[in-house]
Amino acid sequence: xxxxxxxxxxxxxxxxxxxxxxxxxxxxxxxxxxxxxxxxxxxxxxxxxxxxxxxxxxxxxxxxxxxxxxxxxxxxxxxxxxxxxxxxxxxxxxxxxxxxxxxxxxxxxxxxxxxxxxxxxxxxxxxxxxxxxxxxxxxxxxxxxxxxxxxxxxxxxxxxxxxxxxxxxxxxxxxxxxxxxxxxxxxxxxxxxxxxxxxxxxxxxxxxxxxxxxxxxxxxxxxx
Amino acid sequence: xxxxxxxxxxxxxxxxxxxxxxxxxxxxxxxxxxxxxxxxxxxxxxxxxxxxxxxxxxxxxxxxxxxxxxxxxxxxxxxxxxxxxxxxxxxxxxxxxxxxxxxxxxxxxxxxxxxxxxxxxxxxxxxxxxxxxxxxxxxxxxxxxxxxxxxxxxxxxxxxxxxxxxxxxxxxxxxxxxxxxxxxxxxxxxxxxxxxxxxxxxxxxxxxxxxxxxxxxxxxxxxx
Amino acid sequence: xxxxxxxxxxxxxxxxxxxxxxxxxxxxxxxxxxxxxxxxxxxxxxxxxxxxxxxxxxxxxxxxxxxxxxxxxxxxxxxxxxxxxxxxxxxxxxxxxxxxxxxxxxxxxxxxxxxxxxxxxxxxxxxxxxxxxxxxxxxxxxxxxxxxxxxxxxxxxxxxxxxxxxxxxxxxxxxxxxxxxxxxxxxxxxxxxxxxxxxxxxxxxxxxxxxxxxxxxxxxxxxxxxxxxxxxx
Amino acid sequence: xxxxxxxxxxxxxxxxxxxxxxxxxxxxxxxxxxxxxxxxxxxxxxxxxxxxxxxxxxxxxxxxxxxxxxxxxxxxxxxxxxxxxxxxxxxxxxxxxxxxxxxxxxxxxxxxxxxxxxxxxxxxxxxxxxxxxxxxxxxxxxxxxxxxxxxxxxxxxxxxxxxxxxxxxxxxxxxxxxxxxxxxxxxxxxxxxxxxxxxxxxxxxxxxxxxxxxxxxxxxxxxxxxxxxxxxx
Numbered sequence: 039x040x041x042x043x044x045x046x047x048x049x050x051x052x053x054x055x056x057x058x059x060x061x062x063x064x065x066x067x068x069x070x071x072x073x074x075x076x077x078x079x080x081x082x083x084x085x086x087x088x089x090x091x092x093x094x095x096x097x098x099x100x101x102x103x104x105x106x107x108x109x110x111x112x113x114x115x116x117x118x119x120x121x122x123x124x125x126x127x128x129x130x131x132x133x134x135x136x137x138x139x140x141x142x143x144x145x146x147x148x149x150x151x152x153x154x155x156x157x158x159x160x161x162x163x164x165x166x167x168x169x170x171x172x173x174x175x176x177x178x179x180x181x182x183x184x185x186x187x188x189x190x191x192x193x194x195x196x197x198x199x200x201x202x203x204x205x206x207x208x209x210x211x212x213x214x215x216x217x218x219x220x221x222x223x224x225x226x227x228x229x230x231x232x233x234x235x236x237x238x239x240x241x242x243x244x245x246x247x248x249x250x251x252x253x254x255x256x257x258x259x260x261x262x
Numbered sequence: 263x264x265x266x267x268x269x270x271x272x273x274x275x276x277x278x279x280x281x282x283x284x285x286x287x288x289x290x291x292x293x294x295x296x297x298x299x300x301x302x303x304x305x306x307x308x309x310x311x312x313x314x315x316x317x318x319x320x321x322x323x324x325x326x327x328x329x330x331x332x333x334x335x336x337x338x339x340x341x342x343x344x345x346x347x348x349x350x351x352x353x354x355x356x357x358x359x360x361x362x363x364x365x366x367x368x369x370x371x372x373x374x375x376x377x378x379x380x381x382x383x384x385x386x387x388x389x390x391x392x393x394x395x396x397x398x399x400x401x402x403x404x405x406x407x408x409x410x411x412x413x414x415x416x417x418x419x420x421x422x423x424x425x426x427x428x429x430x431x432x433x434x435x436x437x438x439x440x441x442x443x444x445x446x447x448x449x450x451x452x453x454x455x456x457x458x459x460x461x462x463x464x465x466x467x468x469x470x471x472x473x474x475x476x477x478x479x480x481x482x483x484x485x486x
Numbered sequence: 487x488x489x490x491x492x493x494x495x496x497x498x499x500x501x502x503x504x505x506x507x508x509x510x511x512x513x514x515x516x517x518x519x520x521x522x523x524x525x526x527x528x529x530x531x532x533x534x535x536x537x538x539x540x541x542x543x544x545x546x547x548x549x550x551x552x553x554x555x556x557x558x559x560x561x562x563x564x565x566x567x568x569x570x571x572x573x574x575x576x577x578x579x580x581x582x583x584x585x586x587x588x589x590x591x592x593x594x595x596x597x598x599x600x601x602x603x604x605x606x607x608x609x610x611x612x613x614x615x616x617x618x619x620x621x622x623x624x625x626x627x628x629x630x631x632x633x634x635x636x637x638x639x640x641x642x643x644x645x646x647x648x649x650x651x652x653x654x655x656x657x658x659x660x661x662x663x664x665x666x667x668x669x670x671x672x673x674x675x676x677x678x679x680x681x682x683x684x685x686x687x688x689x690x691x692x693x694x695x696x697x698x699x700x701x702x703x704x705x706x707x708x709x710x711x712x713x714x715x716x717x718x719x
Numbered sequence: 720x721x722x723x724x725x726x727x728x729x730x731x732x733x734x735x736x737x738x739x740x741x742x743x744x745x746x747x748x749x750x751x752x753x754x755x756x757x758x759x760x761x762x763x764x765x766x767x768x769x770x771x772x773x774x775x776x777x778x779x780x781x782x783x784x785x786x787x788x789x790x791x792x793x794x795x796x797x798x799x800x801x802x803x804x805x806x807x808x809x810x811x812x813x814x815x816x817x818x819x820x821x822x823x824x825x826x827x828x829x830x831x832x833x834x835x836x837x838x839x840x841x842x843x844x845x846x847x848x849x850x851x852x853x854x855x856x857x858x859x860x861x862x863x864x865x866x867x868x869x870x871x872x873x874x875x876x877x878x879x880x881x882x883x884x885x886x887x888x889x890x891x892x893x894x895x896x897x898x899x900x901x902x903x904x905x906x907x908x909x910x911x912x913x914x915x916x917x918x919x920x921x922x923x924x925x926x927x928x929x930x931x932x933x934x935x936x937x938x939x940x941x942x943x944x945x946x947x948x949x950x951x952x
Contacts, residue, residue, distance in 0.1 A: 059929045081883075085588065085589075086517070086661050087514075088658050089928065090921070093716055096715060096718050097715040097717075099715075100714075102710050103656045103659040103708070104657045105658055108712065109514075109516075111710060114657070117881065119921050119927040120921050122592070122663070122665060123514070123540070123589075126589075128829070128832060128901065131609060134832075160576070162565055162566060164615075165565040165587075168609050169590065172610070173834055205612055205614075207611075208612030208613070280489075305695075305696070307696075310747045310748075310894050311894050312891050314688070318948050318949040324947075325890065326749075326942070327878075327890040328890045329945070333801075333944040333945045335943060335945065338688055341650040343694040344888075344891060344893055346894065346896070346898060346925075348826060348897070351821065351823075351825050352668065353668075353696060355602070355826075355840060356598075356601040359696075390821035391820075392820035392823075393823065396841040397601055428846065429845055430846065431843075431845065432844065593833070601840065601841065602838050602840060603862055604838070604855075605830070605838040605839070607834065607835060624837060655922070657922065
């Protein structure tokens with residue numbers, strides 16, 4: 039049985055470590071905040087200029103001056119700090135953020151990432167995604183394993199030999215969490231991705247059939 | 263009769279305009295602050311990270327955390343602000359300071375300035391001088407017209423055809439105030455400096471004999 | 487009254503606006519945008535503007551208002567997803583668009599204010615963003631050269647400002663405002679509270695007054711784009 | 720107690736110091752220098768240091784102490800005029816020296832923290848500082864390319880800091896400290912007052928805690944270099 043969105047977020051949350059500074063993208067990545075283990079201290083960065091992002095406000099307590107990068111109203115924490123966009127991206131570009139979790143349209147075997155543009159469609163812009171993948175120490179992608187063609191209903195693999203959409207970054211992804219399993223990426227080398235986990239009930243055959251990229255399978259999976 | 267240090271400072275102060283942001287160097291330039299006309303609002307910048315520099319503190323009220331670029335204890339004003347060295351020089355380099363007044367060892371006819379290094383002597387460093395002359399909108403040099411050779415007592419002109427000391431900046435000086443007179447510099451062009459004022463009692467012959475650079479004489483001086 | 491203080495947005499922009507000029511406008515989404523100054527630009531009817539702003543407002547609010555009146559010829563932004571009119575004008579060729587990664591945009595603006603004509607960044611290497619730009623290796627990694635951005639006019643929004651133009655921002659409404667204040671030939675600030683000098687602690691100033699040539703106090707709608715809340719337990 | 724808080728300077732530098740490392744030290748003159756951490760480096764006996772600091776202290780105080788013990792192999796500074804021992808060691812060839820214009824030094828350090836390997840500046844063009852460096856024209860003016868500076872360790876001094884490493888500086892004691900905090904692989908901060916989280920207003924934080932790995936509270940002599948005063952009327 040494939041993982042739900044929440045289960046995918048929970049799996050991504052296993053990459054967190056005590057003391058980490060983390061940037062979470064919009065969508066499933068945002069859910070990762072719900073799975074920070076009790077007792078673990080993780081500080082969330084919002085690239086519009088905040089460290090120490092708190093939960094959504096109680097109704098009636100929204101503050102127009104306090105939003106996250108998804109433009110949602112949020113709250114502050116006792117250890118929060120605010121800064122300008124230049125300082126925020128100095129932090130990101132300078133390699134001070136430990137982990138970024140974000141969504142993707144496509145990931146290639148070498149860690150290339152496409153998540154901002156579909157040619158021919160109206161383009162909304164890359165926002166901070168290119169800066170995040172270029173600057174953050176570790177990049178985790180959380181995405182559905184396949185896209186569904188809206189016309190034909192056909193499944194289109196998203197973990198590819200090479201991306202065919204315009205890139206957000208080259209050789210930037212370290213780990214891919216999908217609803218079917220988890221792949222580690224050899225972004226600095228020439229090795230294939232390695233399937234290191236399977237969602238419960240998902241077979242190797244199923245995931246192979248739904249993946250365009252060639253990949254190795256971790257020994258631990260054979261043992262299981 | 264040649265101008266005193268205070269008279270030189272007072273002459274430099276005539277370059278101030280209401281609303282100016284100004285950086286004053288160490289020595290005679292510091293005295294310029296004493297000649298800001300009453301009713302004129304001038305904000306002094308200190309490149310170690312302050313706008314709105316106030317006068318020296320009263321005895322017993324010195325604050326070790328509040329110094330100017332000459333490391334002297336100073337005070338703040340109601341409209342002061344503090345910032346980092348990076349922000350301070352962003353301000354300077356970015357062309358936001360209207361006027362800088364500083365001392366010099368040598369100035370050349372084209373506006374080249376040497377004021378930081380005598381080869382063979384112990385070198386103290388350029389501090390912020392190179393940034394100031396490169397970034398500030400208008401640069402006024404205040405200096406003795408000649409140096410005195412300590413061994414021979416001979417007078418050595420400081421306004422030269424070309425500097426022979428290592429430069430602080432090329433084509434950066436707009437105006438030179440000495441104890442003998444005032445020269446405007448055509449730093450963006452190929453014209454000679456123009457003598458625009460003479461200290462009282464100083465003759466054209468005297469200033470010519472003490473100046474290596476060729477210079478024009480403003481018509482207003484003939485009229486006088 | 488200080489010479490920097492103007493009675494309202496229209497007065498503060500008098501003599502500054504002209505067709506085809508480049509304007510930087512602070513804010514992220516609708517957070518920290520100079521509402522009054524945008525309204526005054528709309529009122530002025532000035533046309534052919536190049537607007538540098540992280541976003542383009544929403545339909546009918548923020549910079550969206552200047553799209554309605556077709557005053558904008560070109561936007562330099564990182565994300566314009568919340569604006570249907572924008573899409574329409576862009577697809578019909580009425581509006582030019584230059585996308586910058588958000589961090590590159592922020593740094594280009596800072597560079598403009600700081601006198602740095604170009605710098606190198608890893609962001610965008612190997613993507614459309616780097617096409618036609620100089621690439622260079624440093625310590626074995628590839629970087630792309632990006633140039634500064636400056637503007638004829640910067641309009642920014644702060645929480646408090648004093649009569650000398652010292653500004654402090656509130657929470658995430660700071661965003662692009664401090665850099666834009668540095669990068670405008672003329673910078674006009676609007677604040678929620680205009681205070682006397684001596685009110686703001688000099689250690690708390692975010693934008694020193696040197697960067698602000700004109701300042702007004704205004705009232706602000708401060709519309710919320712995505713009102714997200716949680717339930718009380 | 721937060722994991723960032725250490726009992727004293729010696730403890731905070733344990734496991735961090737090694738011979739021949741590069742250390743950035745905050746401060747301008749004797750203003751805003753990390754007195755306790757400098758003393759702990761002296762105590763450690765670590766040698767062959769490259770020290771990046773605007774100044775070199777004075778004889779017997781500040782970084783001057785590390786010159787006495789000959790622990791410094793190279794200084795990167797903009798001005799070292801107040802230190803006789805420095806002159807002696809430099810002229811005898813014991814000490815290497817790299818002068819940077821103060822603004823270039825500050826910007827190189829910021830670039831190191833901000834992931835910018837190189838940038839262009841007008842400062843120093845046509846002088847010794849630009850020799851051997853790449854020159855380039857932008858908009859008809861000549862600029863020189865300068866590279867980033869980073870350090871194995873940055874030691875900084877703030878006024879207040881909380882247990883998460885959020886720092887605020889006081890008056891002109893801010894100077895080089897914020898950029899150095901960004902540019903150190905490890906940054907250790909010493910503060911006059913260590914406070915609990917929630918004490919510092921998030922809008923007033925100068926250095927966000929992400930840049931500070933270790934923090935101590937210390938007492939500070941805060942020696943004044945040039946005591947200048949005026950008479951009461």
